[in-house]
Amino acid sequence: MALQYQRTFINFEETTARQKQRSSSLSPAAGRNAEDACSEKYVDGLLHKTGENYEWPIDAQGNTSRGSLGHPEVCGRFCIRFFYRNCRQGENCEFCHLAHREPKVKMDKAQRQLFETMGEAEVLSLVLPHIERRCGRNGLNKQMLFVIHMLRQRLTSLPHPDDNHVLHARAVIPILRKFTVARLLELIRQSPAFPSGFKEDLKKLVDRSLGR
Ligand SMILES: [Zn+2]
Ligand SMILES: [Zn+2]
Structure with a gap:
């Protein structure tokens, strides 16, 4: 999965770079790097633009789903149907199809x-x-x-x-x-x-x- 993260990040960078080239309306702040880009206006603008335009790649291996994106830190809940080989949603499933080994910690x-x-x-x-x-x-x-x-x-x-x-x-x-x-x-x-x-x-x- 580490590889998938990398691809995802590269994709993000490519997309924002392409947007920069394409759009002259984007503020000159677009050239700054992410660390000092936290000026609110800049992020709001970028959020708006990026949200409209980019798509994350979905792994075509067949064993991941939409819900697996961001696994294991921000993926959806574990798909119990997939575990029992019974998930009909396949790649479109909102639950995660990758292994969740750590027991779920709960508040008392x-x-x-x-x-x-x-x-x-x-x-x-x-x-x-x-x-x-x-x-x-x-x-x-x-x-x-x-x-x-x-x-x-x-x-x-x-x-x-x-x-x-x-x-x-x-x-x-x-x-x-x-x-x-x-x-x-x-x-x-x-x-x-x-x-x-x-x-x-x-x-x-x-x-x-x-x-x-
Ligand atoms: Zn997961
Ligand atoms: Zn599923």
Whole structure:
């Protein structure tokens, strides 16, 4: 799968390079590299353009599905039907067809209850550092650039969270360190604190970033 990531990144770069050549309307900032490209306008513009134009390649080997894109860090849930050789969706399946060997870590009841009482800014303060750390460690910074940007922007727009609550949650839910990026994003979507419109936009952006 490492190879597939590489191809995906190369593809991303080629596409943005082609867009640069094609489009004179893109701001001169397009020449900057990804690290200092975090000026909000630039990313917003690029997000818009890139989202409209690029397609991620889907592995034609036959053993991966749409849901496998980003495996193992941001793929869909494991496809139990495929495991039993019973998945009729094939490449179009939204679940992952690759092996998931690590057991799924879960929050216990007390941890879930605490999580459900947390406000938006608290959830983001708790979860976002883990998402950024895992993306960095797994070479997903570029692929997930827009998703991270969207979450960071959301956090900045909210009133500052109660630091004590965040520290308390961090101590009570240390298990988050073991969650994949996909699971961390799922937590945000499960939190009652976020408006449904935001959750839908987040899901769309994740799907689009992964080419689903
Ligand atoms: Zn997977
Ligand atoms: Zn499947």
